[in-house]
C-alpha cells in the first residue's frame with residue numbers, strides 16, 4: 001500500500017519564459033516536481049526559501065507549496081498546482097485542415 | 107480606420123525601444139522582478155501560470171487585414187501558433203518568452219499596434235459596438251469618439267496611476283446596446299436632445315467583478331464638444347476621491363455607490379465648471395477630421411438585397427441557411443450585410459484562433475470586406491461589409507478553415523475567460539467546462555429551438571467572463587483546492603441589463619453541465635411560447651422552478 005504525508009516544496013516562475021520550476025536539493029531549479037526538494041519541516045523550508053529568493057535573475061516570486069509525498073514522490077495538492085505542474089488540460093492549438101500542411105501543430 | 111500620424115508612431119516606437127532596454131536589464135540581472143514587474147505591466151505583459159502573457163490592444167476592436175497577418179506571424183514565430191480574443195476586444199498571446207517581447211512590440215508598432223495601457227490602474231482600451239457604422243438602427247458611428255478618447259487617454263499624465271483600472275465603452279445605437287455600456291466604469295450613449303441635436307448620455311459606475319453594479323446616468327445630455335472636459339471631470343473626481351486603501355473597493359462604482367449618484371454627479375459638475383473653457387472642447391472640425399478616418403468604404407451601388415438574404419435562410423442548402431440566419435445581419439447599404447465569424451468551435455477554447463486561421467481571415471477580409479475585421483466583446487470576429495451575393499462563397503471558405511459555426515447568439519456562443527488552465531488569479535478551470543457544453547449541446551435544431559440565450563463563465567470573481575450578466579452565469583470557485591461551480595440565472599448585458607442571482611449550492615466539475623441541462627429543460631417546459639426568450643421566462647416565473655428541479659426538496 002502506498003504511504004502519503006503532507007510536506008512542502010518551493011516553486012517559482014522562471015524568468016526567461018515564466019515556466020513553473022521547483023527548487024532542488026542542489027540549490028538550483030528544475031522543471032519537474034519529481035526533482036524538487038521536499039521539506040518535512042516548515043522552518044527548514046523557510047530557510048531554503050530565503051536562499052531561493054536570492055536567485056532573482058533565474059526566477060520570479062518563489063513561494064512554498066504544500067505537497068503530498070506518495071511513495072517518496074511529491075504530488076501537488078491543489079488543482080492550481082497540479083495544472084502548473086502538468087500544463088493546461090485543454091488542447092492548445094487546433095490542427096489545420098489537411099489542405100494546409102505548412103504549419104505543423106506544436 | 108484611424109491611421110497613426112508621426113506622433114502616434116513615434117511614441118509607440120519609443121515605447122518598444124524603452125521596453126527593449128528594460129528587458130535587457132532584467133535578463134542581465136541588473137533589475138529584479140520587483141522592479142521589472144511594474145514596467146512589464148505597463149506594457150501589457152503579465153505572468154500567468156505557465157508562461158508570460160502579452161495583451162495587445164485592438165482599439166475599439168477594429169483591425170486591418172495587415173494587422174491580422176501580423177498577429178498570425180507573431181503567434182507562429184514567438185508563440186505556440188494561436189492567439190486568444192478577449193471580452194475586451196483585445197488579443198492575448200499565452201506563451202511568449204521574455205527575450206522575444208521587444209521584437210513582438212516592434213512588429214506590432216510596425217502595423218500601428220501596441221500593448222500600452224492593457225494592464226495597470228489606467229484607462230484601458232475603449233470598447234464599442236462591433237456593428238458601428240453599418241447597423242441600421244444606429245444613430246451615429248461611435249468610433250470617432252472612441253478614437254478621440256483613445257488619443258486623450260493614452261499617456262494622459264494625470265491618469266496613469268488611478269485607484270484602479272478604468273474602462274470606457276461607447277455606443278451609437280441607443281436602442282440596442284451591443285457594447286454593454288452599462289457594465290463599464292463610464293458608458294457613453296450617443297443620443298438626441300430635445301431639438302434633435304446629437305450629444306451623449308453619460309453613465310458611470312458600472313462593472314462586474316467582486317461587487318457587480320449597473321452604471322447610473324450622471325448626465326442625460328452632454329453636448330458633443332464637451333466630451334473631453336466632462337470625462338476629465340469624472341476622472342479627476344475619481345482620482346482624488348476613489349479609495350486607494352483597499353483594492354476591492356477602489357473601482358469608481360464603489361465611489362458612486364458610497365456618495366450616491368446625485369452627489370457624485372454634483373461633484374463632477376463642479377469640477378466640470380472649473381475645467382470648461384480650458385481648451386479641451388472638441389471643435390466641429392476636429393470631430394470631422396477624426397470622423398473622416400471612419401468614412402464608409404467604397405460600396406458598390408447594388409439593389410436592395412433583403413429578399414435575397416431571406417431566400418438564403420430558407421434555401422435548399424440547410425447549413426448555409428442556418429449560418430445566414432444566425433450569423434448575418436442586414437447592412438444599411440443595399441446589397442451588403444455584416445457577418446459574425448463565430449470563434450466558438452467544438453474542440454477549441456472560446457475566442458482562440460490559430461495562426462493559419464488568422465492568415466485566412468485576413469485574406470477573407472481582403473476579398474470580401476474591404477480589408478477590415480472587428481473583434482467583438484462576445485469573443486467573435488466580424489466582417490462588416492460583405493456583399494450578400496458573396497455569402498455562399500464566404501461561407502464555404504470559412505467552413506474550409508473551421509470557422510463556420512452557425513451559433514451566434516445561441517447557447518454555445520459562450521463567453522469564457524481562460525480560467526485555471528492559464529490564469530494566475532483563477533479558482534477553477536473554465537475552458538474544459540465550455541468544451542463540455544459545446545460537445546453536449548451541439549445539435550443545431552436544439553440550439554435554434556432554445557433561441558436567444560447566453561452562457562457566460564468566469565474562473566474567478568474578477569468576472570472577465572461576465573458571468574453576472576449571462577442569462578446563465580457560471581463562476582468557478584475553489585473549495586479547499588478543489589474546483590466547484592456556482593450557477594447564476596437571469597443576467598443580461600443589453601439595454602435591459604440585469605445581474606444574475608445565485609441559484610444555490612455550487613456544483614462539482616462533473617455536475618455543472620448536467621445542471622445546465624436541467625435548467626434548459628425547465629425553460630423549455632415553462633416558456634409560454636417558442637418566442638419567449640430564456641431571460642423573459644426566468645423573469646416571469648422566478649428562480650423557484652429552477653431551484654426545485656436542481657436541488658429537489660433539499
Ligand code: SF4
Nearest residue numbers: 523529532565566570
Ligand atoms: S475571471 Fe478570473 S480566472 Fe478568469 S481571466 Fe479573469 S482573473 Fe483570470
